[in-house]
Each structure stands twice: as structure tokens, then as C-alpha cells.
Amino acid sequence: MTFLSGWGPIALAAGLTVPPLVALYFLKLRRQPLKVSSTLLWKRAVEDLQVNAPFQRIKNNLLLWLQLLVLLLAAFALGKPVIDAKESQKDSLILLIDQSASMEVEEEGGMSRLQIAKDQAKTEIDNLADGARAMVIGFSDRATIASSFETDKNVLKRRIDEIAATESVTTLSEAVTLAEAYMQNQVIGGETPGQDPTAQGLTGPVRVAILSDGNIADATKLTVKRLPTDDMQVISVGERSDNVAILSMDARRNYERPAMLEVFAMVRNFGPDPVTCDATLYINDENVDVQTMVLQPGLRAADAEVDADSSGIAPEDGTADTSAGGRSIMSAGPPIGSVASVAFDEVEYEGGGVVEVRLNVPDALAADNVAWTIVQPPRSVSVLLVAAGDVFLERALDALSVDVEQMTPAAFENASDDDLTEAGRSKWDVVIFENYSTKRLPPGNYIFMGGVPDIEGVSSGKTISNEILFNWDESHPILRYVAVDNIQVFQWSELTLPTDAEKLIEGETSPVLAYLARDGRQYLICAFGIIAEDEITGQPMLNTDWVIKPHFPVFLSNAIQYLAGSLSPTGMRNIRPGEPIQFPVLEGTQEIAVRRPDGESDHIQAAGFANVNYARTRRVGVYTAKPGIEGRDRFAVNLYSAGESDIAPRQKLTLSGKQLTASGEVQRVNKPVWPWILLAAIAVLALEWAVYSKRVFV
Amino acid sequence: MPATNSNKGALLEPDFIARLERLEIVSRKIFHGKMRGERRSKRRGESVEFADYRNYVIGDDLRFLDWNIYARLERLFVKLFLEEEDLHVNLLVDISGSMDIGKPLKSRYAMQIAAALAYIGLSNNDRVSVYAFADGLNYELSGLRGKRMIAKVFDFLGNVECGGVSNLSRACKQYAMRHAQAGILLVLSDFFDKGGYESGLRMLLGRKFDIYCIQVLAPEEIDPQLTGELRLTDVEDDDIAEVSISRALINRYKHNLQAYCAELQSFCTRRGMTYALANTQVPFDQIVMGYLRRRGLLK
Numbered sequence: 001m002t003f004l005s006g007w008g009p010i011a012l013a014a015g016l017t018v019p020p021l022v023a024l025y026f027l028k029l030r031r032q033p034l035k036v037s038s039t040l041l042w043k044r045a046v047e048d049l050q051v052n053a054p055f056q057r058i059k060n061n062l063l064l065w066l067q068l069l070v071l072l073l074a075a076f077a078l079g080k081p082v083i084d085a086k087e088s089q090k091d092s093l094i095l096l097i098d099q100s101a102s103m104e105v106e107e108e109g110g111m112s113r114l115q116i117a118k119d120q121a122k123t124e125i126d127n128l129a130d131g132a133r134a135m136v137i138g139f140s141d142r143a144t145i146a147s148s149f150e151t152d153k154n155v156l157k158r159r160i161d162e163i164a165a166t167e168s169v170t171t172l173s174e175a176v177t178l179a180e181a182y183m184q185n186q187v188i189g190g191e192t193p194g195q196d197p198t199a200q201g202l203t204g205p206v207r208v209a210i211l212s213d214g215n216i217a218d219a220t221k222l223t224v225k226r227l228p229t230d231d232m233q234v235i236s237v238g239e240r241s242d243n244v245a246i247l248s249m250d251a252r253r254n255y256e257r258p259a260m261l262e263v264f265a266m267v268r269n270f271g272p273d274p275v276t277c278d279a280t281l282y283i284n285d286e287n288v289d290v291q292t293m294v295l296q297p298g299l300r301a302a303d304a305e306v307d308a309d310s311s312g313i314a315p316e317d318g319t320a321d322t323s324a325g326g327r328s329i330m331s332a333g334p335p336i337g338s339v340a341s342v343a344f345d346e347v348e349y350e351g352g353g354v355v356e357v358r359l360n361v362p363d364a365l366a367a368d369n370v371a372w373t374i375v376q377p378p379r380s381v382s383v384l385l386v387a388a389g390d391v392f393l394e395r396a397l398d399a400l401s402v403d404v405e406q407m408t409p410a411a412f413e414n415a416s417d418d419d420l421t422e423a424g425r426s427k428w429d430v431v432i433f434e435n436y437s438t439k440r441l442p443p444g445n446y447i448f449m450g451g452v453p454d455i456e457g458v459s460s461g462k463t464i465s466n467e468i469l470f471n472w473d474e475s476h477p478i479l480r481y482v483a484v485d486n487i488q489v490f491q492w493s494e495l496t497l498p499t500d501a502e503k504l505i506e507g508e509t510s511p512v513l514a515y516l517a518r519d520g521r522q523y524l525i526c527a528f529g530i531i532a533e534d535e536i537t538g539q540p541m542l543n544t545d546w547v548i549k550p551h552f553p554v555f556l557s558n559a560i561q562y563l564a565g566s567l568s569p570t571g572m573r574n575i576r577p578g579e580p581i582q583f584p585v586l587e588g589t590q591e592i593a594v595r596r597p598d599g600e601s602d603h604i605q606a607a608g609f610a611n612v613n614y615a616r617t618r619r620v621g622v623y624t625a626k627p628g629i630e631g632r633d634r635f636a637v638n639l640y641s642a643g644e645s646d647i648a649p650r651q652k653l654t655l656s657g658k659q660l661t662a663s664g665e666v667q668r669v670n671k672p673v674w675p676w677i678l679l680a681a682i683a684v685l686a687l688e689w690a691v692y693s694k695r696v697f698v
Numbered sequence: 699m700p701a702t703n704s705n706k707g708a709l710l711e712p713d714f715i716a717r718l719e720r721l722e723i724v725s726r727k728i729f730h731g732k733m734r735g736e737r738r739s740k741r742r743g744e745s746v747e748f749a750d751y752r753n754y755v756i757g758d759d760l761r762f763l764d765w766n767i768y769a770r771l772e773r774l775f776v777k778l779f780l781e782e783e784d785l786h787v788n789l790l791v792d793i794s795g796s797m798d799i800g801k802p803l804k805s806r807y808a809m810q811i812a813a814a815l816a817y818i819g820l821s822n823n824d825r826v827s828v829y830a831f832a833d834g835l836n837y838e839l840s841g842l843r844g845k846r847m848i849a850k851v852f853d854f855l856g857n858v859e860c861g862g863v864s865n866l867s868r869a870c871k872q873y874a875m876r877h878a879q880a881g882i883l884l885v886l887s888d889f890f891d892k893g894g895y896e897s898g899l900r901m902l903l904g905r906k907f908d909i910y911c912i913q914v915l916a917p918e919e920i921d922p923q924l925t926g927e928l929r930l931t932d933v934e935d936d937d938i939a940e941v942s943i944s945r946a947l948i949n950r951y952k953h954n955l956q957a958y959c960a961e962l963q964s965f966c967t968r969r970g971m972t973y974a975l976a977n978t979q980v981p982f983d984q985i986v987m988g989y990l991r992r993r994g995l996l997k
Contacts, residue, residue, distance in 0.1 A: 031929035031940055037796035037804075037919055038890035039932040039939040041958060045950040046941055 013075035021071055022064070066688035073681035077674040091206070092149065093134040094179045094227070095121050098212035098237075099163055100140040100170035101577065101620075101644045105213070105240055105364040113238040114165050117211040120235055124209055125156045135182060136160055140618065141168035141578030143175035148182055166618035167367040168577040169641045171218045172210070172655075179208070180226045207231040213238045214650025214662060217643050224656040236662030238649045242271035244295060244361045245368035245645030247339075249638065251355040251375050258378030258401075263344040265357045265371060268334055269295035270646045277361035279342045283375075284353035289344050296337030298646075352377040354622050354634070368645045372622050372636035381564045382427070386412045387434035392530050392547035393449075397432075399553045402560060409436045417442070424587075429564035435529040443520040443587065445563035450529025450543075452495065455518060458525070461494035463535075464510055472505040478515065478524065478558045479504055482551045489544045491535075492528035501525075517610050520587045522563050580615040581635045583625040592628070597621020597637075709806075709813040709852055714983055718814055721996045722822040723787055723882060750778040786881025787819035787826045788907070790873065791855070792914075794832040794864030795934040796890045800916025800978050808886035808914045809855045810982045815884060816851045818996060820844060825881070828854055831869035832862035835876075863934045866891045870898030874905050882995075883907040888914055889962055892935070896965060909971040910995055913962060917979045922951065 036042065103114040111119075121136065128134060136146040136159050147159035183206065208227050214236055224232075247266045254260040261283075269275045274296050281289040342357070352375055359369040381402045385393060386409055397404045405428065407415070420427060426444025433446065439454030446453060452460045472484040484505055494510040497503070498518075505513035507527075516523045532543035546552050575581060583592060585606045592606045594614050598621075604612045617623060617637045625633045639645065653660045710718075754763060754774035764777050789812045797805035812828060819826040820842060827840035828851055839854040866887065883902060889895045889911070902909055930939040941947060959975060966973035972993055976985050990996050 031927045033929045033931060034924070035799070035933050036930045037799040037888060037916070037933060038892070039930050039937045040890055040892055041951055041954045042930055042939045042941060044954050045947055046939065048950050048954070049946060 007079065010075050010079040013078050014072060017071045017075065018068060021067055062691055063688060066684055066691065070681045070684050070688065073677050073684065077677040077681070079674075081673050081677065091129075091132050092183075093124060093128060093132065094183075094206065094208045095124060095134060095136045095160075096172070096175050096179065096208065096210045096212075097121055097136065097138050097146070097160070097163055098140070098170055098210075098216075099138040099166050100215070101165075101167040101367045101639055101641070102170065102213050102215045102365060102647045103237070104165045104167070104367060105238055105243075105647050107238055107240055112165065113213055114163070117235070117237045118160050118163060120211055120237070121160045121209075122157050125153050125160070128153065135179065136163070137175045137178055138163040139170070139172055139175035140166040141171055141576070143178050145178060145182070166577060167620045167639055168618050169639075169644050170212070170216045172216045173218050173222050176222060176224055176227060180224075183226060207233065209233045209235055210653070210660075211235045211237060212653075213647065214653055215643055215646060216653065217641075219653055219655060222655055229656055229658045229660075232655065232658075232660055234653050234660045234662040236649050236651060238647070240364040241648035242273060242275075243363045243365045243368070243645055243647045244269050244271065244275050244277060244359055245365070245639070245642075246357060246359060246371040247368075247642055247645070248640055249355075249357050249371035249373055251373045253375070253378055259348055259350045261344075261347040261349045261355070261375060263347060263355055263357065265342045266339065267293060267295065267342060267359065268339045268642070268645070269298040270338075270648070271363065272297050275361060275363075277359050280358045280360060281344045281347070282354075282356040282358065283347070283349055284351075285356075288347060288349075291342050291344070293340045293342055294337075295340055296335060298334055298338035349375070350377055352631070354636070365645065365647055367620050368639045368641075370620070371638045371640070372620075373638075374622070374634045374636055376631045381429045381560055383560060384426075384428040384431045385434070386431060386436060388436075390434050390530055392542075393432070393434060396547065396553045396556050400557050400560065409433070409438070413438065413440060430560045435531065441521060445522045445524075447524045447526070447559055447563065449526045450493070450532065452493075452525055453521075453523050455523075457496070457498035458516070458523075459496045460527070461496060461510075463491050464494055464507065465491035467507045467509065469512060470506050470508045472513075473503070476502070476504050476515075478513075478555070478562050480554075480558055482555045482558070483549070486549060486551075487544060487546045489528050489546070490541075491532060491543065495525065495527045497525070517584065519610055520585075521610075522584075524559050524563060575617060575635055575637045576641070577618050577620055577637055577639060578615075579617060579637075580613045581617055581623060581637075582611045582613050583635075584611050584629045584632050585609050586627050586629055589627055593626050595624045595626070597623070709810050709855060710817065714814070715817060717987065718817050719821050721818045721991070723785065723815065723819055723824060724994060724997050751775045752778060785819070785822075785824040786877075786879050787815065787824045788873075788877065788881055788883045789815060789826070789828045790869070790883065790885045790887070791828065791830050791858075792832070792864060792866075792885075792887030793830045793836065793858050793860045793862075794887075795861050796864055796888055796932075797914070798860040799933060800918055802978055803860075804888060804914045804916050804978055805858075805860045807976065807978045807982050808912075809858070811912065811914075811976070811986060812884070812886055813848075813851060813855055814982075814986045815990075816842075817845075817848050820846075820848050820851070826851070827877075829869075829873060830855075830858045831866075831873075832860075833865040834868045835872045836862070864891045865893060866895050866898040867893050867901075868898075870901045874901045877905070880906050881908070882910070884910045884912060884995075886912045886914060888919075895962065899965065899969070899971065903969055903971075909966075910974065910993075911962070911966050911971055912974045912976050912985075913959065914976045914978060915959075917977060920952075920955065920977060922948065924948070 097114075097117050099114060103112065103117065105113050107113060107116060125134060131151060133149045133151045134147075134156050135149045136156060138144050138146050146163050147156055150156050150159075206228055208231060210232065212234065214234070245268055247268050249263070249265040251261055251263045254262060263281055265279065267279065274294065276292065276294050279291050279293060280287060354372055355375055356370060356372050361369060363369065383397060383402045383404045385397060385404060385406045387393060387406070388408060394404075394406070412420075420440075421442045424443065426442045428444065430445045430447060433448050433451050435450040437448070437451040437454055437460065441453055441455070452458050469484055469487060469489065472479060474480075474482070474484065489512070492507065492510070492512055495512075495514065497511060497514050497516065500516070501511070502515040503511040503513075504515060505511070510527065512527045514525050516525065528543050530543060530547050531540045533539070534541045546555075583594070585592065590605070590607045592604045592612055593601045594604060594616075595601045596616065597619050602614070602616060604614060606612050614623065614625070620637050620639050623635050623637060628634075649662075651662050653662065751764065751767075752775065754776050758776050762776050762778075764775050767773070767775050791805075791808050791812045793805055797803070797808060816826045816828055823843060826842045826847070827838070828842075829835050829840075830837035837854065837858050839850060842850060864887070866889070885899075885902075891898075899909070899911070924943045927942050928940070930941060931937070932939075963973040963975075972995070974985075974989060974993060976982070976989075986996070
């Protein structure tokens with residue numbers, strides 16, 4: 001406890017008031033006169049008692065003591081005592097609370113990092129001066145406003161309590177953007193008409209407190225524009241660093257023996273101690289296999305020191321720059337032995353379902369100890385090739401394990417509906433058109449090579465040549481294992497596509513390959529055909545060298561499987577927590593229920609939509625849509641983030657080029673205690689009166 | 699405020715006086731008296747009571763030769779007889795201010811005891827002297843003998859004025875210097891003397907008196923019922939003691955009083971004096987008829 005006024009006023013007040021009180025006490029005593037035969041024994045008795053107590057008279061008078069206590073309390077209160085003195089709080093506080101996966105780590109004492117952070121945040125709220133306002137933002141892969149600027153501390157604390165953990169990665173940029181935007185809105189919202197809003201802005205100082213364990217993926221790339229970095233404080237939460245994580249997992253069917261599954265997982269130890277653990281394989285919750293692995297320490301003592309001195313968070317891809325003080329352990333790769341691959345070969349399983357790999361290890365973070373993927377049962381896909389005759393495509397399709405039928409464009413147009421459809425849908429899983437556009441498209445899946453579906457919003461324009469393939473989405477399952485940079489295309493048609501089309505390959509001026517889902521149909525539109533007419537000679541010519549590359553059949557396989565919905569998990573894009581999932585909608589479906597890993601379901605209106613997007617994927621696990629199209633009704637969400645799994649708290653954070661050092665906990669600020677002392681003085685005064693009234697003599 | 703005892707009624711009731719007549723004062727020591735009295739003396743004298751024989755020496759009174767023995771043994775023996783002498787009964791009554799306290803007044807209580815003893819003494823033809831002292835021997839009535847003198851004693855005690863500072867030491871000194879004649883000496887006082895009682899009593903010891911110290915205390919002194927903040931004034935010297943009465947203080951006072959009395963008793967016992975504590979709450983006739991008889995002063 002400290003005194004804002006110092007000891008001077010207290011001493012002065014006590015010095016001025018206490019002696020007069022004592023003097024008054026003696027003066028005000030009206031002693032009853034009484035004659036006694038001799039004072040001899042009385043004096044001796046008084047002296048005897050005074051031997052042990054020099055202020056016997058004072059000691060035995062409760063009233064005097066109570067009055068003295070009142071005076072001293074009042075004098076004490078004059079000194080403006082405060083608890084844990086620090087400079088007084090700013091007018092506005094923005095609390096950014098990390099709610100990412102690593103904040104779920106249970107620390108010593110059984111509290112999660114998030115809980116600790118919330119407690120610290122509440123302390124910050126308590127520290128606010130009366131009338132000061134605060135804003136609370138929770139951030140993980142995206143930011144959510146728990147509370148906009150608010151002055152009611154109870155409301156703020158309630159909002160803080162409502163912040164729930166996610167299993168997402170940590171990014172701060174959205175939170176910073178939100179905070180900056182709200183700062184501006186606050187200015188505009190709170191302006192007084194007729195006055196310059198700029199002058200009325202957040203003229204009062206703003207303080208920003210980031211409560212996090214420091215594993216912020218985008219910290220180094222973040223640019224802070226308006227928030228005052230000088231008043232930014234990072235409050236580091238957590239101490240534990242022992243964690244083992246599955247960083248990737250894949251299940252694929254043996255190409256030659258589709259009934260055999262092969263499951264691979266990469267496991268890494270981030271902790272300072274060696275770990276021996278079991279990895280268990282489950283298929284549809286049935287234990288199939290167990291493997292034991294030994295992992296060396298992932299964080300050595302020396303690394304920890306380097307880490308403490310490093311500028312902050314190493315990017316997940318491990319490309320940190322050592323020269324910039326990045327974490328050497330990341331830039332040089334993980335320590336030998338701390339990463340292990342576990343492979344479950346020759347698992348005979350023909351059905352479809354959920355493949356789960358689980359680590360039986362009692363580490364700090366549970367969300368990364370398990371990984372899921374969805375496998376589909378192997379089935380042969382039927383393909384209709386509608387082309388004037390293309391040997392390259394025919395050969396490529398022959399190489400795939402699909403049932404291929406061929407038809408000319410004219411035959412396709414002339415065929416009856418019964419020949420083309422079955423139960424209202426296309427008879428084939430995938431129909432491939434080459435250099436042919438049509439509007440005869442019963443519900444089904446279509447690949448257009450050099451043509452376009454004759455539907456609204458899609459059209460083909462002028463021929464583009466002498467351009468290069470400029471950009472492509474290599475993470476898309478259709479382009480998995482496809483070396484697009486290795487492809488040469490002589491010419492393609494300019495494509496006009498609706499905005500919701502996914503552009504997989506783009507040229508300099510026009511998309512080249514795009515995916516579009518519309519009215520229960522899926523289209524993969526390629527702007528060029530394999531065979532094109534030579535502009536000069538009018539003879540057919542090979543338009544691309546893609547067909548002679550080994551990855552062309554791979555592309556065809558990916559595309560057919562993707563569209564047919566029987567794509568093996570290998571091609572399935574991994575979904576990170578927080579990323580949206582797109583569920584295709586069965587025709588006539590009104591509502592889709594998405595069952596989350598925690599057992600709860602979300603209901604989404606689906607009437608009239610071909611796909612629904614589901615974004616509440618902030619927990620890892622399997623998400624199932626009902627009703628759904630078989631093979632595309634289940635998605636696995638996995639953390640797979642080295643940054644989040646590396647749970648050792650960071651002590652330093654660089655934001656906008658400014659290095660912030662984390663403090664262990666919220667610094668307490670002045671809490672005035674003098675009102676309580678005065679209250680105590682009044683209570684003592686009341687007691688004194690009661691004692692006086694009762695004439696209590698001790 | 700000094701007060702006399704004259705207006706407090708008779709010191710002794712007639713019934714009580716009648717009972718006193720049967721008593722006499724007993725001395726544990728045998729004293730030499732000046733006159734023949736009614737008690738045996740240590741001296742061999744002329745009474746009828748035979749005491750002893752001794753060889754005749756020249757100069758002895760021939761009247762006391764035992765001729766019968768001479769006839770048998772042809773040797774001269776002188777008969778010795780016990781001499782009977784009178785007893786000096788001296789009564790020292792404290793009339794200092796501190797005795798003028800209590801209900802009944804301590805001084806009156808002391809005077810009643812003194813009157814009773816004086817009457818017993820006079821009834822037995824003892825020589826009775828009564829002294830009242832405060833800071834010295836203030837009043838004196840000495841050499842009374844014979845029962846009819848009791849009226850003088852009553853008058854004397856009735857006219858004594860209480861007051862003044864107690865000075866036992868000086869009073870005893872004055873008394874000891876004036877009276878060499880041994881006898882019984884009763885000191886009736888509260889012994890609350892700020893100068894101390896020791897030196898005074900020591901001076902009396904030198905005269906070989908048979909000393910009885912009777913400490914007269916009022917119940918207010920033995921068990922004070924006081925509360926609150928008090929300004930205590932000493933009636934003798936107006937000394938002030940400001941006290942806040944507490945249980946601890948009362949306990950301490952009682953403890954000190956007890957120690958004071960015990961010290962006095964011890965002082966007396968060690969020096970052959972008899973000590974008695976008289977609480978004025980106990981009727982004085984019980985003290986006289988009961989307590990003093992038990993202690994052997996009266997029989």
C-alpha cells in the first residue's frame with residue numbers, strides 16, 4: 001500500500017489531533033470526589049498496576065482507545081492510501097483476448113490459458129478508472145467483438161466470461177482492424193453535432209492490452225495504423241510447453257488394390273522432454289491398429305533461450321528468417337528425432353467412413369492429438385466422353401479405372417432424355433465435352449474442355465493466344481499433384497463466369513480453368529480443348545502439351561473423382577478450424593442439419609441453393625450434413641498447425657516493427673482504500689458511542 | 699471534620715457494663731507495681747501467700763524468720779511471701795482523621811473498646827491510663843484507680859475531638875518517654891500511618907510493655923464498593939489520588955490491604971506483641987467478650 005499524499009499529511013494530522021484528544025480526555029474526566037481514610041493503599045495499588053503499563057489510565061479506557069482509533073483512521077485516510085500504486089488508468093482500453101487452440105492448454109492449477117487470460121482481463125477491467133470505457137475482442141483465426149466500447153464493468157466482465165475457446169490458429173490482424181474501426185466509429189457515434197468530429201475523437205489516451213500466449217501467426221506481417229503501439233501491452237499467459245501434435249494425416253487407397261487403405265501421419269514433439277506414445281488408428285470408431293513411437297525433445301533449453309530472444313512467432317511454414325532474429329529451431333527445421341512419421345499400411349477396408357489417428361499422450365493440448373479424414377468406398381465411376389474424336393483424351397481415360405462411354409456431339413443432341421437420364425439425373429457420373437457447348441444439361445457433373453455450358457452467366461468470347469498461365473490454386477483437390485507451371489497452352493477462349501465460380505487456373509486476362517456449381521449441377525470449365533483448329537490452316541492441331549505430361553491423367557482422375565464425389569481423401573482439401581465448408585444440397589432439400597463434433601447440430605436453410613456454406617468450424621472433428629450427397633456430406637476439420645501446437649509461450653512480440661515484451665500478469669493500478677478506512681472510522685465511532693452509552697468499564 | 703463522641707450516646711450500655719464486671723485483665727508478664735494491688739507481684743513482699751525460704755543474712759527483718767525451722771534445725775531461714783501489686787493498664791486510642799470514617803465511626807468503635815477495657819481495669823483496682831493520639835499524644839487521662847473513676851473515663855472519651863494527621867511514631871515516643879512503668883498497653887488504631895508504624899511500636903518494645911495492637915478497620919476499607927472515575931482525598935492530609943476504578947485495581951487494593959495487615963501482624967508476632975483485627979461491622983462487644991478473651995487479654 002502506498003500513499004498518494006505521502007506520509008506528511010498523515011503525520012501532521014495525527015500530530016495535530018491525537019495529543020489534544022488525549023489532553024481533552026484527561027480534562028473531560030469529571031472525577032467524583034470521595035474521602036477515604038488513607039490514600040496510602042490506593043496509591044500503592046495504582047502504582048502496582050502502572051509498573052507494567054506506563055499509560056495505565058489510558059490503557060484501561062476503551063473510549064479513549066476507540067476515539068484514538070477514529071482519529072488515526074481519519075488521518076490515515078487523509079494520506080489517500082492506494083493499493084499497488086501505479087500510474088492511473090487511461091480513458092479507453094481495448095482488450096484483445098486470444099481464443100485460439102493453444103489457449104486451451106491446461107496450466108498448473110487446472111485453469112486453461114484462456115481462463116487465466118479472462119481473469120487477467122477482468123483485473124484490467126477492475127483497474128479501470130470510473131467512467132473509463134473498454135472494448136473486448138476475442139481473436140483466433142478471425143476476430144469477434146465480445147463487447148464494443150462500454151463503461152459498465154459488470155457488463156464487460158460478463159462479456160469476457162462469454163468468450164469461448166476455439167481450436168483455430170491465431171491471427172491478430174483482423175482484431176487490430178476491428179479495434180481500429182471501432183475506435184473510429186466511437187468517435188463518429190459520440191460526436192456532438194456542430195463540432196468537428198476529429199477534435200472530439202479519441203482525444204483521451206487509449207491503451208491496448210493483448211492477452212495471449214504469444215503464438216500469433218501473423219504478428220510479424222501485421223501493420224498497426226491507428227492503435228497506439230506505445231501503449232500496447234502484451235500480457236503473456238501460460239508456462240507449459242510439453243505438447244505432441246499430429247501435424248498432418250492422410251489416408252489413401254492403394255491404386256491397384258482399392259480395398260487397401262494406407263494411412264500416414266506426421267507427429268512432432270514440441271516439448272522439452274522425450275516422449276514415448278502410442279498412435280492408435282480407428283476407422284469408424286473401431287480400433288484397427290496401434291503403433292508406438294519415441295520422440296526426442298523438440299525444444300531444448302538452448303532453443304528456449306533463443307526463443308526468448310527472438311522477435312516473436314515463427315511462421316508456420318518454417319521459413320523464418322534467421323538473420324532477423326527468427327527462431328533458429330524453426331528455420332533450421334525441428335530438432336532431429338522430434339518428428340516422426342507413423343504409417344499404417346495394408347489396412348483392409350472397403351467401406352467409407354471416418355479414419356481417425358489418436359495419440360495417447362497426456363500433453364498440454366488435446367486438440368492436436370487427434371486427426372480425422374474421410375474415406376469413400378472405392379467404386380467405379382462412369383464417364384461419358386462427348387467428343388468428335390480425341391485420341392489423347394480417350395487414352396488418358398483408358399488409363400483410369402473408370403467406365404468410359406463415347407458419343408459424338410450430334411448423337412448427344414439427338415439422344416432421347418431416357419438415354420441420357422436416370423431418375424432425373426444424368427446416367428453418367430461425369431460427362432466430358434470437348435470443344436462443344438450445349439444447354440442440354442440434365443442434373444449431373446460436367447467437364448467442358450474448350451466449350452462452355454449454355455447457362456446464365458457463362459459465355460465464351462474471343463480467342464486468346466500468346467499468354468501464359470498466370471496463377472493457379474494448387475491447393476485445390478483438382479490440381480493436386482498437377483504441375484501447372486509445366487503446361488503450355490497455345491490458345492484459349494476468353495471465359496465470362498459468374499462471381500461464385502472458383503477459378504482454378506488463370507491467365508493474364510481471363511480464367512482458364514474454373515469450377516462452378518449451379519442448380520444441382522457441377523461444372524468444370526476448361527477454356528481450351530486438347531485439339532484446336534489451326535487459325536490459318538483450319539486443320540486440327542494439338543493445342544497443349546499437357547496431354548503428353550504424366551500429370552494429365554492425374555488431373556483427369558482428380559477432376560472426375562472430385563465431381564463424382566468419390567474423391568479419395570488424398571485429394572480432399574484439409575479444412576482448418578474456422579474455414580467454411582461447402583455442402584452440396586440435394587435437390588428439394590429445405591434445410592440441412594450440420595452435426596458438429598460436440599454433438600450439437602446447426603440448421604441451415606437450403607431451399608433454392610445448390611450449396612450451403614457452413615462456417616462454424618472452429619472445433620476440430622468431423623462435421624456431418626444431413627441430408628447430404630453421399631461422399632460430400634462429411635468433412636474433417638483438423639488443426640495441423642505447427643504454430644499453434646508449439647505452445648511454449650513467447651515473451652516478445654513484434655507489432656508494426658515495435659518489439660513488445662510480455663509481462664507475466666496485469667499490473668494492478670491504484671485502488672483507493674481511503675473510503676473504506678473512513679467507513680471503518682465511522683463504524684468505530686458508532687461502537688464508541690455504544691460503549692459510552694452502556695458505560696462499560698473495563 | 700473533627701468530631702467529638704459526646705453526642706453519640708453512651709459508650710457502653712449498662713447491661714454490657716454489668717457483664718464486664720466479671721472480667722479482669724490478664725497480663726502474660728508479671729510487672730512491678732508502685733502500689734499494692736490485687737495481683738501477685740514478682741517481688742517477694744508482705745502478702746499472706748507463702749512463696750519460698752532463703753537463708754538469713756544480716757539485715758533481714760527478724761519478723762520474717764521462721765522460728766519453727768530454727769527450733770528443728772537450729773538454722774535461720776527467712777520466709778518469703780509473694781507481694782501483691784497493682785497492674786498498669788494503658789490504652790492508646792487513635793483519634794486521627796482516618797479514624798473518623800465508617801459506619802459506625804472507627805474512632806467510636808475504638809473508644810468503646812477502650813472504655814470497656816478501662817472499666818474492667820478499674821473494676822479490678824488496676825491503674826488505668828487512657829491516651830488519645832493523632833500526631834502526638836493529644837489527650838491524656840492517667841493514673842485512674844477505682845471503679846468510680848469510670849465516669850471520668852467516659853467523660854474523657856466523650857470529649858475527645860477526632861482529626862489531624864496520624865503520627866504513631868511520635869505518639870509512641872512521647873508515651874514511652876513519659877511512662878517507664880511496665881504494664882499492659884493497648885494500641886487501638888487503624889495503623890494507616892504514612893510515616894510507618896514500625897518505629898513507634900519499636901519504641902514501646904523497649905519498655906517491656908505487654909502490648910496489644912488492635913487494628914480497627916471499617917468495611918468500606920476492607921471491601922470498597924466503588925465504581926467509576928474517582929478523586930480520592932485523604933481525610934488527614936488532603937492528599938489526592940485519582941483512580942479509575944477497575945476490577946484489577948480493586949483486586950490490587952484488597953491484595954495490598956491484606957499484605958499490609960499481614961505485615962503488621964507479622965511485625966507484632968515477631969516482637970511478642972499481640973495483634974488483632976477489628977472489623978467495625980462486628981459488634982464491639984463481641985470483640986471484647988469473645989475475641990479478646992480468646993486471645994487471653996481478659997478472663
